[in-house]
Amino acid sequence: AQKITQTQPGMFVQEKEAVTLDCTYDTSDPSYGLFWYKQPSSGEMIFLIYQGSYDQQNATEGRYSLNFQKARKSANLVISASQLGDSAMYFCAMREFNTGFQKLVFGTGTRLLVSP
Amino acid sequence: GAVVSQHPSRVICKSGTSVKIECRSLDFQATTMFWYRQFPKQSLMLMATSNEGSKATYEQGVEKDKFLINHASLTLSTLTVTSAHPEDSSFYICSARDEGRFEAFFGQGTRLTVV
Numbered sequence: 001a002q003k004i005t006q007t008q009p010g011m012f013v014q015e016k017e018a019v020t021l022d023c024t025y026d027t028s029d030p031s032y033g034l035f036w037y038k039q040p041s042s043g044e045m046i047f048l049i050y051q052g053s054y055d056q057q058n059a060t061e062g063r064y065s066l067n068f069q070k071a072r073k074s075a076n077l078v079i080s081a082s083q084l085g086d087s088a089m090y091f092c093a094m095r096e097f098n099t100g101f102q103k104l105v106f107g108t109g110t111r112l113l114v115s116p
Numbered sequence: 117g118a119v120v121s122q123h124p125s126r127v128i129c130k131s132g133t134s135v136k137i138e139c140r141s142l143d144f145q146a147t148t149m150f151w152y153r154q155f156p157k158q159s160l161m162l163m164a165t166s167n168e169g170s171k172a173t174y175e176q177g178v179e180k181d182k183f184l185i186n187h188a189s190l191t192l193s194t195l196t197v198t199s200a201h202p203e204d205s206s207f208y209i210c211s212a213r214d215e216g217r218f219e220a221f222f223g224q225g226t227r228l229t230v231v
Contacts, residue, residue: 100165
C-alpha cells in the first residue's frame with residue numbers, strides 16, 4: 001500500500017531564506033508520481049510541483065525544486081527565497097500509476113511560517 | 117485551463133437534513149473524480165473515488181449510505197451527506213483528473229457545519 005510520511009509538523013523560516021520540507025514515501029509500484037501542494041488558510045489546494053519516478057532530473061518550478069532521492073524514497077521540497085505569502089500548509093502526495101484509479105494519497109502536512 | 121469548481125463553499129444545515137455538494141470540471145472531461153474530507157489541522161483523507169456512469173468506490177470505513185456519490189456526467193460529480201450530524205461537520209474537497217495531465221486539480225472546498 002502506498003504511504004507518505006511528513007515528519008515536520010511545523011517549520012519556521014525567515015523571509016528570503018531557503019527552506020526544505022521533508023517527505024518520504026513507500027510503494028511497491030515502480031511507476032508513480034510525487035506531488036507537492038500548498039494549502040493556504042482559504043483551503044484551496046494549489047499544485048506546486050511534480051516528479052515522476054522515471055524522471056532523471058529533479059523537478060523545478062520557479063522558486064520550488066524537488067530533491068528526489070529515489071533510493072532513499074524521499075522527495076523533499078525546497079523553497080528558495082521565501083516570501084511572506086509562502087506561509088501555508090504544504091502537503092506531499094503520491095499517485096501509483098499501476099493501481100486502479102490512481103488515487104492521490106497525502107501526507108500529514110507541514111505548516112510553514114515565514115517571518116519578516 | 118483545468119479548472120474545477122465546487123459549490124457551495126460554505127453551508128450550515130440542521131441535524132437530520134441532507135446536503136448536496138457539487139464538483140464540476142469546467143474545461144475538461146473527468147471520468148474520475150475524488151472526494152476528500154479534511155478535519156481542522158489535519159490532512160486530506162480520501163473518502164471515495166467517483167467514476168462516471170458507475171458506482172463510486174469507497175475507502176474503508178466510509179459509510180456508503182451516509183455519503184452518496186453520483187457521477188452522472190463527465191463534468192459533474194455530487195456528494196450528498198444524508199441525515200447529517202454535527203460530527204459530519206468538516207471541510208470537503210473534490211479533485212478531478214485531466215487525463216492529459218499528471219496533477220490533480222481541486223475544487224475550492226466546502227465547509228460544512230451541522231447544527
